[in-house]
Amino acid sequence: MEGVDKEKVQRIIYEMSKGSKYFENEKRKEAFIKQKIESLRAQRAKLTEKDISHFQMIVNKRILELDGSRDLSKIWLHTDMDAFYAAVETLENPLLKGKPLAVGGMSMICTASYEARKYGVRAAMPGFIARKLCPELIFVPTNFGKYTYYSEKTRNVFSKYDPDYIATSLDEAYLEITEICKQRSISSEEVAAELRNTIYQETGLTCSVGVAPNRMLAKFEFQLVEIGYTDLIALYWNIPVCSDINKPNGQFILPNDRDAVMTFISSLPIRKVGGIGKVTEQILREVLGISTCTEILQKGALLHALFSHCSTGWYFRY
DNA sequence: AGTTGAAGGACCC
DNA sequence: CGCCAGGGTCCTTCATAT
Numbered sequence: 001m002e003g004v005d006k007e008k009v010q011r012i013i014y015e016m017s018k019g020s021k022y023f024e025n026e027k028r029k030e031a032f033i034k035q036k037i038e039s040l041r042a043q044r045a046k047l048t049e050k051d052i053s054h055f056q057m058i059v060n061k062r063i064l065e066l067d068g069s070r071d072l073s074k075i076w077l078h079t080d081m082d083a084f085y086a087a088v089e090t091l092e093n094p095l096l097k098g099k100p101l102a103v104g105g106m107s108m109i110c111t112a113s114y115e116a117r118k119y120g121v122r123a124a125m126p127g128f129i130a131r132k133l134c135p136e137l138i139f140v141p142t143n144f145g146k147y148t149y150y151s152e153k154t155r156n157v158f159s160k161y162d163p164d165y166i167a168t169s170l171d172e173a174y175l176e177i178t179e180i181c182k183q184r185s186i187s188s189e190e191v192a193a194e195l196r197n198t199i200y201q202e203t204g205l206t207c208s209v210g211v212a213p214n215r216m217l218a219k220f221e222f223q224l225v226e227i228g229y230t231d232l233i234a235l236y237w238n239i240p241v242c243s244d245i246n247k248p249n250g251q252f253i254l255p256n257d258r259d260a261v262m263t264f265i266s267s268l269p270i271r272k273v274g275g276i277g278k279v280t281e282q283i284l285r286e287v288l289g290i291s292t293c294t295e296i297l298q299k300g301a302l303l304h305a306l307f308s309h310c311s312t313g314w315y316f317r318y
Numbered sequence: 319a320g321t322t323g324a325a326g327g328a329c330c331c
Numbered sequence: 332c333g334c335c336a337g338g339g340t341c342c343t344t345c346a347t348a349t
Contacts, residue, residue, distance in 0.1 A: 022335050029327095108336045110331080123331080126335040169331050169339095275341085277329050311342070 009120030009133060016129045033279055040287045040306055052301050059300035059312075066316055071213065072256045075188050077161075077175045078218035079195070081154065081207045082248035084171035085111035088150050089140045091204050100137050102130055110142060114248060147171075153203045161195060166215075171207075174215050192251045206249035213256045217264070219274055221252045266294040275314070 017023045081087065085103040090096045090113065100116035102109040106127035119134035131137055151170040158165040162175040177191050188211045199207055210221030254264055269291055271281045284290040287306070288299050296303070296315050304312050 017335080020333085020335075104336085105334095107334055110336080124336080128334055172331075275329065279328060308343075314342085 004118060004120050006120070012120075012132055013125075013129055016132055033282065037283055037286050040283065043306055044287065044302060047302070047305055051305060055304045056301035059304045062313065063297065063300065063316055066313075070258070070261075072258065072261075073178070074176060074213055075178045075181055075256065076212055076215050076218040077177050077188065077192060077195070078210045078212075078215065078222045079154075079158070079173055079175070079199075079207050080209075080222050081171035081205055083111055083113055084150075084205070085142065085147055086113040086116075086140075087205050088146050089143075091150075092146065096138060096140070100134050101140060102127065102137055103140050103142055105139065105141060106131075109139075144170075150203055150205065154199055154205075154207070157195065157198050157202055160198075161191065174218065177211075187253075189251075189253045192253065196249070196251065208248060209251040210254075211252070212254040213261065216274060217254060217261065220265075220268075220272060221254055267292055270296065 017026075086101050089101065089103060096113075098115060099113070100119060100121065101113035102116055102121060103111040104127060109121070109123065109125055109127050109130055111123050112121040112125075112130070116130070116134060116137055119130075119137070121130040121134055121137060127139060131139075147170050151167075154171075155165070155167060155173070158167075158173050158175055161177055161180050164176070166174040168174070175195075177188060180186075180191055181188055192209045192211055196207055196209055199205065208222055210218045212218040212221055254260060270276050270284060270293055271291075273293070276284075281291075284296075288295075288302055290296055290299055300312075300316070303315055307315075
């Protein structure tokens, strides 16, 4: 996000955390991960050329299998309300509009408005640190009743597009829109735009949408939309993006085409993939030098050698 | 010996 | 001044029991 002085934010977070129990615990965990990384490195060093080519064969076979079983016949749509809790509070109290707002308390905040994010304030940040970062930050206590109410409204809309929609939280859901597109012979892009518009009409709230052949990819795209990659990706793909798209309140469509999928994922950072968090990212980077999805495929043999069957398959699952 | 199930981590919102 | 959630899923690891 533009306008965030990352260094300053980091420094303040550090100053505020230093010496706390939480901080000590984090240090302990970090040390543990370091150790794990060392042991994986040692294991890797022991691998012979022969081992590697052996694993390479296994991996090639598996990738081929998975590639063959990829289902491109479905169209999945992922929606996520923009700064949901904060947006609801603003809707009910227009005085909060345009102000840096945090939903939560001094110990923990669960949502930050976009204005607050400019100061480095984030969800899952303790309130007292957020207040340090942004002294004029307005705190509103969480009120799940309200969010559930609005969530119901959005779900009513979802069910019109897919009665079996999958809600993963109050503000997030997956819809399979293959049938709708066919029935009404409209593109997924039109469905996405219409859905966003309907939700806005019904609730006064905006959401971001990603469309792709499967749920993982659909969600992946949503994240890119959210962090402002929209223009870049549209350019990259040469896909027209509706001009009314701004950073939150955006959408992105990935066509159901193998090459499109492969190109799309190839250069993107693994951290953006659902399920790969801070720790896994660090391990893959420091042990194998992997930071993009292409490198996952390139270093498949090593992955197979060092990690369990299950998680290796998991890393290849696109 | 393989299975299973509890406990603990990582991750997500 | 001190304050770092709570509820969920999925994966890995580790096996006795006074």
